[in-house]
Amino acid sequence: MKNKFLIILLIFFLSFCFFVLYKSLNSSGIYVPEKKEARDLPEFVSTELFSNKKISSKEIFRGSNFYILNIWASWCAPCRAEHPQLIELSKNSSIKVIGLNYKDNPKNAKKFLNELGNPFSTTIVDTNGIISIEFGGYGIPETFLINKDKKIIKSFIGNLTRDSLKEISLIIK
Amino acid sequence: MIPNFIGYYSLIFGLASSVIIFILSLKSYKIKIIDKKIFSLSFLQFFFVLTSFFSLVICFVISDFSNETVFNNSHSNKPIFYKISGTWGNHEGSLLLWLLVLTLFLFLFLIYSKDEVKRYRILTLVFQQVIIIGFFLFVLITSNPFNYLFPKPVEGLGLNPILQDPALAIHPPILYIGYVGASIIFSSSLAATVENYISKSWAKNIKIWILVSWIFLTVGIMLGSIWAYYELGWGGFWFWDPVENVSLMPWICLTALLHCILVLEKRDFLKTWTIILSIATFTLSMCGTFLVRSGILNSVHTFANDPSRGIFILSFLFFLVIMSLVIFFTFYQEKKEDYQKIYFLSKEVSILINNWFLMYFLSVILIGTLYPIFLEVISNQKISVGPPFYNKLIVPFLIFFMLFMSIGPNFRWIKETNIKNKFQLILFFFLSMFLSLIFLEKIGRTDLFNSLLLVASLHLVFITIKDFFSKKIHNFSKKISHFGFSLLILSILLNGIMSSEITMNLKVGDSFNFGKEKIFFKSLKNNKINNYQSITGHFIVVDDKKNIYEFEPELRIYDQPEVVTSEADIKTDLFGDKFLVINKIKGDEYFNVRYQIKPFMIWIWISTLLLVIGGSISLYKRYYEK
Numbered sequence: 001m002k003n004k005f006l007i008i009l010l011i012f013f014l015s016f017c018f019f020v021l022y023k024s025l026n027s028s029g030i031y032v033p034e035k036k037e038a039r040d041l042p043e044f045v046s047t048e049l050f051s052n053k054k055i056s057s058k059e060i061f062r063g064s065n066f067y068i069l070n071i072w073a074s075w076c077a078p079c080r081a082e083h084p085q086l087i088e089l090s091k092n093s094s095i096k097v098i099g100l101n102y103k104d105n106p107k108n109a110k111k112f113l114n115e116l117g118n119p120f121s122t123t124i125v126d127t128n129g130i131i132s133i134e135f136g137g138y139g140i141p142e143t144f145l146i147n148k149d150k151k152i153i154k155s156f157i158g159n160l161t162r163d164s165l166k167e168i169s170l171i172i173k
Numbered sequence: 174m175i176p177n178f179i180g181y182y183s184l185i186f187g188l189a190s191s192v193i194i195f196i197l198s199l200k201s202y203k204i205k206i207i208d209k210k211i212f213s214l215s216f217l218q219f220f221f222v223l224t225s226f227f228s229l230v231i232c233f234v235i236s237d238f239s240n241e242t243v244f245n246n247s248h249s250n251k252p253i254f255y256k257i258s259g260t261w262g263n264h265e266g267s268l269l270l271w272l273l274v275l276t277l278f279l280f281l282f283l284i285y286s287k288d289e290v291k292r293y294r295i296l297t298l299v300f301q302q303v304i305i306i307g308f309f310l311f312v313l314i315t316s317n318p319f320n321y322l323f324p325k326p327v328e329g330l331g332l333n334p335i336l337q338d339p340a341l342a343i344h345p346p347i348l349y350i351g352y353v354g355a356s357i358i359f360s361s362s363l364a365a366t367v368e369n370y371i372s373k374s375w376a377k378n379i380k381i382w383i384l385v386s387w388i389f390l391t392v393g394i395m396l397g398s399i400w401a402y403y404e405l406g407w408g409g410f411w412f413w414d415p416v417e418n419v420s421l422m423p424w425i426c427l428t429a430l431l432h433c434i435l436v437l438e439k440r441d442f443l444k445t446w447t448i449i450l451s452i453a454t455f456t457l458s459m460c461g462t463f464l465v466r467s468g469i470l471n472s473v474h475t476f477a478n479d480p481s482r483g484i485f486i487l488s489f490l491f492f493l494v495i496m497s498l499v500i501f502f503t504f505y506q507e508k509k510e511d512y513q514k515i516y517f518l519s520k521e522v523s524i525l526i527n528n529w530f531l532m533y534f535l536s537v538i539l540i541g542t543l544y545p546i547f548l549e550v551i552s553n554q555k556i557s558v559g560p561p562f563y564n565k566l567i568v569p570f571l572i573f574f575m576l577f578m579s580i581g582p583n584f585r586w587i588k589e590t591n592i593k594n595k596f597q598l599i600l601f602f603f604l605s606m607f608l609s610l611i612f613l614e615k616i617g618r619t620d621l622f623n624s625l626l627l628v629a630s631l632h633l634v635f636i637t638i639k640d641f642f643s644k645k646i647h648n649f650s651k652k653i654s655h656f657g658f659s660l661l662i663l664s665i666l667l668n669g670i671m672s673s674e675i676t677m678n679l680k681v682g683d684s685f686n687f688g689k690e691k692i693f694f695k696s697l698k699n700n701k702i703n704n705y706q707s708i709t710g711h712f713i714v715v716d717d718k719k720n721i722y723e724f725e726p727e728l729r730i731y732d733q734p735e736v737v738t739s740e741a742d743i744k745t746d747l748f749g750d751k752f753l754v755i756n757k758i759k760g761d762e763y764f765n766v767r768y769q770i771k772p773f774m775i776w777i778w779i780s781t782l783l784l785v786i787g788g789s790i791s792l793y794k795r796y797y798e799k
Contacts, residue, residue, distance in 0.1 A: 003502070014494065014495065018487070018491050020546065021463075022487060023550040025483040075765055105676055
């Protein structure tokens with residue numbers, strides 16, 4: 001009796017495993033990003049890069065129509081490439097540009113910003129990468145466009161290009 | 174052209190001989206006499222696969238681009254060594270290698286099992302032949318290495334330059350020998366279940382195969398880790414990457430089996446557990462092949478992504494699992510005398526406890542590896558499981574595991590009346606507590622887990638060293654392996670808590686201070702070598718004792734296909750490695766420079782080698798005892 005129960009349980013378990021693995025085989029696009037548009041912002045508390053003060057997500061996302069959150073690091077080469085685009089975005093008064101410094105050495109991060117200019121009104125530190133995970137980040141660089149209601153309305157994977165700037169300006173118009 | 178055809182047709186002949194062997198051995202099983210033809214046929218089968226494999230090697234050596242595999246994975250500019258290793262650096266070739274080792278092992282098994290029960294031998298042959306036929310079909314249907322291209326392309330597409338590394342050239346074959354060895358264990362334990370032959374003498378014989386696969390698996394994992402450390406330039410040796418986990422899981426299972434088979438050999442129990450472990454080891458090896466080859470796990474190791482291949486291995490894997498479960502439940506009989514009285518303080522119980530710990534570690538890694546796949550299918554969420562998960566779940570138990578390992582192995586069989594050397598155990602424990610306290614205070618790291626782990630591993634090191642001097646226990650191979658294991662954990666731990674690194678963007682002429690050291694970026698050289706362009710930086714590191722180290726890290730820009738790799742420059746001595754690697758920042762005279770100090774790196778490899786030496790001594794003794 002006990003044996004029979006065990007066998008049935010095993011069969012169920014095996015068929016379940018087979019089903020799951022079979023499904024995962026067919027979903028071939030492995031790193032295709034999910035739609036994370038129109039999703040609520042995660043709440044978090046972190047430190048600010050320059051002032052070293054604790055800062056919460058509520059304080060950061062306040063008082064602007066649109067926000068850009070850019071995940072970057074000084075060790076990331078494409079981040080250098082997209083920097084001019086971020087500087088340009090920071091000139092737009094209806095957007096608040098926020099930097100999320102991902103798994104980086106603060107000293108290098110500050111040097112990077114001093115060297116290339118600082119487009120960020122606030123730079124938050126994500127030493128162990130947890131905030132990026134909460135945002136649903138896939139890697140760096142990655143940029144999120146967030147609206148007044150604190151919903152993520154668009155995400156850009158990889159470095160921002162001229163075309164992404166055009167797209168952003170269309171959305172916020 | 175000609176080797177291509179020879180290779181293809183010998184594969185087909187190989188499949189034909191496998192089918193004949195399968196039928197013949199079923200017949201011999203019925204009439205209980207081994208047909209002599211089986212031996213010559215299994216040699217022939219091995220010979221065909223060998224011919225096929227060598228034809229592929231020749232295709233690679235002469236750069237015959239009418240062969241699709243060669244076209245996709247080689248280039249006439251590759252050095253000859255990497256042309257040859259390119260044979261198994263790709264999906265098709267590596268499966269041919271699997272097949273080669275499978276047939277070789279089966280042939281060796283037939284030779285070395287002459288004194289065993291006939292029906293058990295035949296049945297092992299049958300099960301092994303099922304696996305071999307499955308792989309033949311897999312190779313021929315979904316991944317034929319001898320696809321013919323017409324018209325013949327002029328030049329190949331190139332071998333992945335990350336794979337142009339000596340450690341990696343021999344890493345897959347050795348890992349495969351370990352995996353395939355597990356297939357013999359699998360077939361023979363199924364055969365023994367059917368024949369009701371699970372006994373002391375079976376344990377004695379199968380232990381050789383367990384040891385062989387364990388040794389090769391250990392070496393294979395070590396080489397993979399060496400490759401990751403020296404070639405990938407990330408400055409680590411183990412990343413808990415799913416593909417690494419997939420090779421670690423059969424290893425843990427096999428280690429459990431290696432200990433559990435001792436109980437079966439000496440005391441004739443734990444039979445069910447032995448069978449389950451044998452099945453699990455091979456299932457995990459197959460699972461590893463499935464996960465890596467199907468492209469479900471994406472990482473540096475995955476090259477081939479073809480869903481039809483995945484479906485084939487998946488179905489084959491489940492066919493084998495279901496077959497083994499059916500056999501296990503229908504044929505396995507528990508005898509009354511299997512239940513013997515056991516005492517808590519005895520070697521068999523301590524081995525059982527070791528198995529529990531290993532199974533716990535195994536399940537943590539299994540969940541960490543498979544959970545993201547399951548989660549994605551069920552809820553469409555994507556997560557990645559990284560080192561913090563494994564560290565949090567494994568470290569606390571590792572402490573107890575090691576404390577236990579310092580006492581358990583010295584127990585006697587059946588019943589231990591009193592624990593010997595209680596005084597020494599306690600003395601060493603306090604000594605290691607004292608030493609770790611001083612050490613951690615000095616480097617300023619006093620968190621709970623690190624301290625406890627250091628105490629436990631130091632204690633184990635002391636106890637295992639002490640065991641070398643005790644005359645009572647003669648098992649030298651065990652002493653070496655256990656000492657190797659304790660040293661491995663200690664060096665990984667010290668490496669983990671004492672490593673330091675800095676990343677800077679520098680241009681030629683810059684310098685910076687790092688702790689007690691000063692690093693200068695002196696100059697830059699450009700060179701054109703064979704199939705890549707090399708950029709070599711020249712760095713000088715001066716430490717507080719005015720010792721000067723010169724570093725020449727290199728960037729290689731390969732042309733076929735265009736890939737940039739960083740060759741770290743590593744200075745190794747007994748106390749640690751200094752590791753310097755550069756990366757190019759696009760359109761800039763600046764280079765991204767990463768400098769790391771990694772203490773006791775070399776001891777990680779040395780202690781793994783000690784594990785292997787221990788295993789080899791045991792194998793040597795086994796072989797001559799027979």
